[in-house]
Amino acid sequence: MDTTKPQGPFCQSCSMPMTKKEDFGTNADGSQNKEYCHYCYKDGSFMQPGATMQQVIDKSVDAMRQMKMPEAIIEQTKKVIPTLKRWKH
Numbered sequence: 093m094d095t096t097k098p099q100g101p102f103c104q105s106c107s108m109p110m111t112k113k114e115d116f117g118t119n120a121d122g123s124q125n126k127e128y129c130h131y132c133y134k135d136g137s138f139m140q141p142g143a144t145m146q147q148v149i150d151k152s153v154d155a156m157r158q159m160k161m162p163e164a165i166i167e168q169t170k171k172v173i174p175t176l177k178r179w180k181h
Contacts, residue, residue, distance in 0.1 A: 103129035104177035105138070106152045107169050127177060138178075145179045 101110045103117075104127045110116050117125040120136030132139055132148075140147070149170055156166050173179065 101126065103127070103132055105129070105132040105173075105179075106148050107172045107176060108132075108152070132178075145174060148178075149173050 099109075101116075102108060103110060106129060108115070108129045108131065110129055113124065115129055117128040117130050117133030118135055119125050122135075125133050125136075127133075128138075143151075152169055152173065153166055156169065
């Protein structure tokens with residue numbers, strides 16, 4: 093299974109590709125945050141600051157399944173999320 097990260101900018105919390113301006117989260121000053129998506133980060137803070145990595149994985153998987161994404165992509169996402177900036181210790 094290929095566990096390479098997505099191409100282009102992608103959220104460093106949930107791995108969502110960020111291709112449009114509205115995909116990006118915002119900093120406290122309202123500027124675009126280049127590391128996190130709008131689902132994970134708004135106004136300089138995480139939307140769910142207490143969320144565990146597993147909770148983010150589960151939420152991402154649920155959303156991907158609702159969008160009928162291929163299971164191979166879902167499995168890849170499960171492996172990529174633990175490697176992202178938010179989850180590095």
